[in-house]
Amino acid sequence: MIKVKLDRYDLKLMVNCLYQARDLYTDEPKENITMVTLFLLDRHDELKPGRKMNIRFDTNQLRIVIECLNAWRTALRTAGDDWQAEDVSELLLKFMR
Numbered sequence: 001m002i003k004v005k006l007d008r009y010d011l012k013l014m015v016n017c018l019y020q021a022r023d024l025y026t027d028e029p030k031e032n033i034t035m036v037t038l039f040l041l042d043r044h045d046e047l048k049p050g051r052k053m054n055i056r057f058d059t060n061q062l063r064i065v066i067e068c069l070n071a072w073r074t075a076l077r078t079a080g081d082d083w084q085a086e087d088v089s090e091l092l093l094k095f096m097r
Contacts, residue, residue: 002062003054004094011044013091014065020075021068036064057095066095 006014018037022030039061047053057065069092076085 001056001058002095003056005052005054006043006094007052008044008047008049010091010094011040011047013087014069015040015044017072017088017091018065018068021072032060032064033068036061062095066092069095 015037018033018040022033040055043053043055069088073085073088073092076082076088
């Protein structure tokens with residue numbers, strides 16, 4: 001288990017990433033990605049604006065998030081969206097600590 005401190009923007013970015021990665025990242029079953037997405041949406045609804053929350057990720061959730069963030073970052077860089085890829089890179093760093 002790992003705790004990661006995230007704000008609402010980070011959670012929105014991760015939900016968007018996981019949603020996009022369902023089509024990009026085919027090694028993981030879509031049901032698993034959907035479960036993590038729903039988990040993050042629940043945390044987003046609990047979080048008050050302007051606040052941060054320590055969110056616990058189990059090993060499986062952590063693996064899915066990191067792999068999907070990597071896949072999405074690669075797709076963004078390939079598409080030429082470097083500024084968005086940098087946001088994803090910063091979010092990915094929070095999970096690598």
